[in-house]
Amino acid sequence: MKKLLFSAILLAFIYVPANADTVRMGTEGAYPPYNFINDNGEIDGFERDLGDELCDRAGLDCEWVQNDWDSIIPNLVSGNYDTIIAGMSITAERDEVIDFTQNYLQPDPSAYITTGEGNKAAYIGVVAAQTATIQASHVAESGAILAEFATPDETISALRNGEVEAVMADKSFLAPIVAESNGGLKFIGQDVYIGGGVGMGIRESDSDLKDTFDAAIDSMKADGSLNTLIEKWFGDEASLF
Amino acid sequence: MFEYCTDPDVLSTFEWFSCYLTNGKHLLFYKSFGLIILLLFITAPLAALLGLLAAVAIKSKSLLLRLFSKAYANIVRGIPDIIFFLFIPITIDQLIEFTRHKIKCPEIVDSVWQGSDFVVCGAAKLPLNSDPQWIHDIYGFLLAVFSFTIVYGAFAANTFYGAMNSVPQSQIETGKSFGMSRKQIYTSIIFPQMWRYALPGLSNLWMLLIKSTPLLFLLGIQDVVYWARELGGSKTSIFHYPHPDWRVWYFLSLLVFYLLLTKISELILNRISKKIYLPI
Numbered sequence: 130m131k132k133l134l135f136s137a138i139l140l141a142f143i144y145v146p147a148n149a150d151t152v153r154m155g156t157e158g159a160y161p162p163y164n165f166i167n168d169n170g171e172i173d174g175f176e177r178d179l180g181d182e183l184c185d186r187a188g189l190d191c192e193w194v195q196n197d198w199d200s201i202i203p204n205l206v207s208g209n210y211d212t213i214i215a216g217m218s219i220t221a222e223r224d225e226v227i228d229f230t231q232n233y234l235q236p237d238p239s240a241y242i243t244t245g246e247g248n249k250a251a252y253i254g255v256v257a258a259q260t261a262t263i264q265a266s267h268v269a270e271s272g273a274i275l276a277e278f279a280t281p282d283e284t285i286s287a288l289r290n291g292e293v294e295a296v297m298a299d300k301s302f303l304a305p306i307v308a309e310s311n312g313g314l315k316f317i318g319q320d321v322y323i324g325g326g327v328g329m330g331i332r333e334s335d336s337d338l339k340d341t342f343d344a345a346i347d348s349m350k351a352d353g354s355l356n357t358l359i360e361k362w363f364g365d366e367a368s369l370f
Numbered sequence: 371m372f373e374y375c376t377d378p379d380v381l382s383t384f385e386w387f388s389c390y391l392t393n394g395k396h397l398l399f400y401k402s403f404g405l406i407i408l409l410l411f412i413t414a415p416l417a418a419l420l421g422l423l424a425a426v427a428i429k430s431k432s433l434l435l436r437l438f439s440k441a442y443a444n445i446v447r448g449i450p451d452i453i454f455f456l457f458i459p460i461t462i463d464q465l466i467e468f469t470r471h472k473i474k475c476p477e478i479v480d481s482v483w484q485g486s487d488f489v490v491c492g493a494a495k496l497p498l499n500s501d502p503q504w505i506h507d508i509y510g511f512l513l514a515v516f517s518f519t520i521v522y523g524a525f526a527a528n529t530f531y532g533a534m535n536s537v538p539q540s541q542i543e544t545g546k547s548f549g550m551s552r553k554q555i556y557t558s559i560i561f562p563q564m565w566r567y568a569l570p571g572l573s574n575l576w577m578l579l580i581k582s583t584p585l586l587f588l589l590g591i592q593d594v595v596y597w598a599r600e601l602g603g604s605k606t607s608i609f610h611y612p613h614p615d616w617r618v619w620y621f622l623s624l625l626v627f628y629l630l631l632t633k634i635s636e637l638i639l640n641r642i643s644k645k646i647y648l649p650i
Contacts, residue, residue, distance in 0.1 A: 151500040168393045168394060169393065169394030169395065170393075170395040192499075192502070195592065197590065200590065206488065207464070208490065208495065226486050280599070282604060285615075286603075286604065286615045286617070305608060306606055309606050309607060309612070333487060334487045334489045335487075
């Protein structure tokens with residue numbers, strides 16, 4: 130037993146790498162169409178396609194990692210994975226803790242949805258948003274009462290159960306939900322443009338990796354393949370580069 | 371899984387569910403139940419062993435051993451489980467990586483803490499970046515086993531300590547007067563007899579251990595709670611099997627699973643205690 134324990138500990142310290150070129154891509158897997166876990170249990174969505182293509186162009190070997198949204202930045206800086214590619218908008222506050230590549234999506238409109246009946250003024254009532262998102266801070270600043278939830282899906286359930294009067298999130302996440310609600314849910318108010326577009330989050334100490342992905346995003350913007358990908362996942366109305 | 375599953379939109383209700391409940395995501399959900407069982411069967415003996423060692427250390431003649439083991443048992447029992455589960459895996463992980471960094475990359479003089487970043491060289495990472503995800507999963511699972519063992523070992527230590535003290539003192543004195551060594555007193559007097567006193571406490575611990583397994587979720591492990599929430603959430607038609615919010619059914623299945631697990635444990639523990647204790 131002692132020997133076994135000792136060799137296990139020893140093994141942990143002397144264990145040697147095969148190759149070190151693998152980049153681990155952290156994503157939430159709960160925000161379709163950006164990223165989600167598909168029916169086979171694999172990470173799928175716009176960012177899966179994009180990330181695989183970027184890694185291909187940069188000649189990197191990439192491995193996908195699912196991580197909950199609320200700990201996605203702490204686990205990046207502590208080194209559990211090397212990038213965040215999870216529909217994360219570039220903001221000044223986040224930029225103080227991590228670095229961002231250039232944006233691979235234009236600033237996406239955020240929108241409010243509410244249940245069908247009446248003409249509620251969502252800006253005054255209780256509005257649900259996912260924890261630690263730009264929408265959550267926007268709602269808090271707007272003077273409405275903010276109800277935070279760990280996953281985007283829970284905000285929608287809260288609205289359907291009548292716990293909140295509205296939900297604020299990226300419009301491209303909400304649009305299919307509204308479309309398939311048979312009139313149960315609808316958009317209200319104006320679209321709001323917040324955040325500086327969506328980029329990949331990278332550790333501040335990892336500037337080489339940031340340059341690599343910046344170059345790969347450049348090449349995808351230049352040959353139009355990024356626009357093709359955006360149209361595939363977000364439809365014709367999405368803003369392109 | 372079945373051949374008719376290619377186009378779920380045209381299936382009858384029964385076929386739809388037979389396909390839905392056997393898709394890749396559900397298979398991962400079912401596997402995560404196995405993970406819970408595996409965790410229980412690895413952690414329980416380890417925690418019992420650790421507890422036994424600590425209990426013997428508490429009764430030892432050496433002051434250092436006594437202080438250390440008492441401090442362990444009392445500190446760990448006094449701290450909420452959740453705090454421990456958040457603390458231990460991060461600390462152990464960074465401690466190992468820090469040590470490996472010092473051994474493998476002595477040429478790097480920069481601090482591993484750069485601002486908010488924890489940066490060790492590529493060769494010092496554990497598991498390595500180049501390792502497949504299943505190795506990362508096993509590593510995370512081992513950290514969880516370690517945390518559970520530390521926490522439940524402390525409770526077991528107290529149970530064993532009490533049980534050892536319940537073995538009649540006169541027997542130990544008799545052993546001494548026969549000239550038995552400490553080791554002999556433990557192996558032939560205390561250990562064989564302490565179980566009957568330890569059993570109620572240990573069976574309690576087993577139940578508590580079962581009920582604390584959903585804490586795996588806190589460690590970022592994709593356990594039954596993660597999959598129940600993920601599968602139960604409402605799904606739009608971007609998925610093959612769109613459905614409204616079904617979380618209540620998935621959480622109900624967890625409830626049934628845990629009730630079954632504790633019920634079976636209770637039946638087994640009852641049988642054992644019937645053998646040991648006579649009815650009055």
